[in-house]
Amino acid sequence: QLQLQESGPGLVKPSETLSLTCTVSGGSISSSSYYWGWIRQPPGKGLEWIGSIYYSGSTYYNPSLKSRVTISVDTSKNQFSLKLSSVTAADTAVYYCARHVPSITIFGVVPENWFDPWGQGTLVTVSS
Amino acid sequence: QSVLTQPPSASGTPGQRVTISCSGSSSNIGSNTVNWYQQLPGTAPKLLIYSNNQRPSGVPDRFSGSKSGTSASLAISGLQSEDEADYYCAAWDDSLNGQVFGGGTKLTVL
Numbered sequence: 682q683l684q685l686q687e688s689g690p691g692l693v694k695p696s697e698t699l700s701l702t703c704t705v706s707g708g709s710i711s712s713s714s715y716y717w718g719w720i721r722q723p724p725g726k727g728l729e730w731i732g733s734i735y736y737s738g739s740t741y742y743n744p745s746l747k748s749r750v751t752i753s754v755d756t757s758k759n760q761f762s763l764k765l766s767s768v769t770a771a772d773t774a775v776y777y778c779a780r781h782v783p784s785i786t787i788f789g790v791v792p793e794n795w796f797d798p799w800g801q802g803t804l805v806t807v808s809s
Numbered sequence: 810q811s812v813l814t815q816p817p818s819a820s821g822t823p824g825q826r827v828t829i830s831c832s833g834s835s836s837n838i839g840s841n842t843v844n845w846y847q848q849l850p851g852t853a854p855k856l857l858i859y860s861n862n863q864r865p866s867g868v869p870d871r872f873s874g875s876k877s878g879t880s881a882s883l884a885i886s887g888l889q890s891e892d893e894a895d896y897y898c899a900a901w902d903d904s905l906n907g908q909v910f911g912g913g914t915k916l917t918v919l
Binding site: 782 | 860899
């Protein structure tokens with residue numbers, strides 16, 4: 682059974698870089714043709730997709746966050762990671778990682794479909 | 810402001826049927842499939858419906874999804890107290906080239 686687990690600092694100072702890692706167990710990131718995504722949820726608010734990465738390293742990012750986001754994959758550790766730079770209080774949220782099911786399109790393999798399963802989430806607070 | 814529009818709240822009594830709507834546009838729901846997630850209090854979202862109307866293994870058939878044009882709906886029949894949760898619709902948006910979510914609907918079982 683595939684499981685995902687987020688890890689990283691729970692407190693980040695304003696203007697610094699938020700760094701999280703998602704460890705995948707019960708399956709290999711590189712053996713399956715899936716994307717791996719990050720989604721966040723500010724306290725009391727809705728879900729926001731941050732971005733997704735293919736096992737080969739191809740990425741898609743939310744246009745509203747693209748300038749500050751980097752998602753990378755480490756197939757040797759079966760992990761993928763999120764870096765969000767220049768954080769402010771507005772970046773305070775529960776961050777989830779999830780497997781993201783793609784479609785094969787004329788543009789290539791695109792993460793158009795659903796997220797399943799999800800990690801349990803980790804709260805990151807931006808505060809000095 | 811979410812790209813997909815959902816009512817902020819919905820309610821029903823045990824045994825009732827409730828529906829939750831999700832409205833989008835030609836660049837998202839109109840041209841891509843819709844997925845629904847259930848988020849029980851204090852937990853991570855869970856996939857409830859995928860590809861408009863498909864249920865993952867383990868999801869009761871009380872939950873059903875449909876899509877017409879640029880709108881989609883989630884229906885819950887035989888409402889139970891454990892269905893009290895937040896429900897989110899989501900779809901790919903061709904214009905944004907990204908995944909978009911609805912703002913979520915809080916379902917209360919009276």
